[in-house]
Amino acid sequence: MTAQLIDGNALSRTLRADVATRAAALKARGVTPGLAVVLVGDNAASQVYVRNKVKACEDNGLHSVLEKYPAELSEADLLARVDALNNDPSIHGILVQLPLPAHIDAQKVIEAIAPEKDVDGFHVASAGALMTGASGFWPCTPYGCMKMIESIGYDLRGKHAVVIGRSNIVGKPMALMLLAKNATVTICHSATPDLGAMTRQADVIVAAVGKRNVLTADMVKPGAVVIDVGMNRNDEGKLCGDVDFAGVREVAGWITPVPGGVGPMTITMLLVNTLEAAERTPL
Numbered sequence: 001m002t003a004q005l006i007d008g009n010a011l012s013r014t015l016r017a018d019v020a021t022r023a024a025a026l027k028a029r030g031v032t033p034g035l036a037v038v039l040v041g042d043n044a045a046s047q048v049y050v051r052n053k054v055k056a057c058e059d060n061g062l063h064s065v066l067e068k069y070p071a072e073l074s075e076a077d078l079l080a081r082v083d084a085l086n087n088d089p090s091i092h093g094i095l096v097q098l099p100l101p102a103h104i105d106a107q108k109v110i111e112a113i114a115p116e117k118d119v120d121g122f123h124v125a126s127a128g129a130l131m132t133g134a135s136g137f138w139p140c141t142p143y144g145c146m147k148m149i150e151s152i153g154y155d156l157r158g159k160h161a162v163v164i165g166r167s168n169i170v171g172k173p174m175a176l177m178l179l180a181k182n183a184t185v186t187i188c189h190s191a192t193p194d195l196g197a198m199t200r201q202a203d204v205i206v207a208a209v210g211k212r213n214v215l216t217a218d219m220v221k222p223g224a225v226v227i228d229v230g231m232n233r234n235d236e237g238k239l240c241g242d243v244d245f246a247g248v249r250e251v252a253g254w255i256t257p258v259p260g261g262v263g264p265m266t267i268t269m270l271l272v273n274t275l276e277a278a279e280r281t282p283l
């Protein structure tokens with residue numbers, strides 16, 4: 001069996017077209033959804049990601065501002081910028097690109113963002129909302145993974161989902177989202193003794209570790225849905241995920257590629273969250 005691809009670029013095109021339609025409707029009522037993207041330092045990958053976020057806004061009718069600061073920016077100055085953006089009525093969503101330089105406490109900066117503008121979904125209030133089922137923004141990467149699973153018409157009720165990785169940004173929120181759809185969820189991590197024994201039981205596997213070949217064909221139940229969140233480089237310097245794609249695609253039922261899978265969906269869900277932040281703002 002060769003797995004069917006879940007194409008993040010194609011799904012993104014469909015979802016972004018819907019964002020553009022809704023943004024135009026909002027504009028007609030006098031509100032242009034606005035996103036502020038804050039980048040500190042010169043991390044090469046971050047520069048590409050923020051550029052792609054700004055372009056995605058431009059292409060789909062959202063207003064965006066990109067604020068770039070040198071790596072030496074103080075934490076206090078960054079907090080002051082966040083405060084100014086919290087009070088700017090033309091800005092509905094704020095994101096501070098991660099990672100931040102080591103002298104800045106990233107969590108402190110995230111907590112300074114007004115929860116109603118936290119379109120990254122990283123604020124503790126957003127995490128609490130996800131946990132309790134209250135209204136709030138979901139982190140874009142796991143939210144994108146859920147949309148990919150939804151796009152194949154897969155019913156998670158009663159299925160066993162294994163999430164590999166326990167970060168606050170992907171692993172933990174991913175597990176909560178799967179749970180909310182009535183999956184039975186297992187979270188595996190670096191101290192899990194026999195990862196393969198867990199993943200072989202899974203109907204759905206989400207790999208979010210940041211290490212190549214964490215998931216190989218012998219660890220996958222035939223027909224499983226495999227979502228690859230990893231973003232790594234192989235020995236030739238080519239982008240690859242956490243999953244041994246060539247091997248696993250011969251066993252899985254569905255699989256996401258890297259590139260062209262979860263990555264573009266992360267940016268798409270940022271647009272969705274920003275649009276919703278603007279829609280929720282009273283006129």
Ligand SMILES: Nc1nc2c(c(=O)[nH]1)N[C@@H](CN(C=O)c1ccc(C(=O)N[C@@H](CCC(=O)O)C(=O)O)cc1)CN2
Nearest residue numbers: 049095096097098099120140259260261263264266267
């Ligand atoms: N404030 C945030 N910081 C970070 C986030 C985030 O969601 N919010 N996530 C990651 C990086 N990230 C978005 O910021 C991101 C990573 C990758 C992609 C993407 O589209 N990848 C492409 C390949 C791109 C390439 O060629 O290098 C793909 O997978 O096809 C989008 C967004 C950490 N920081």
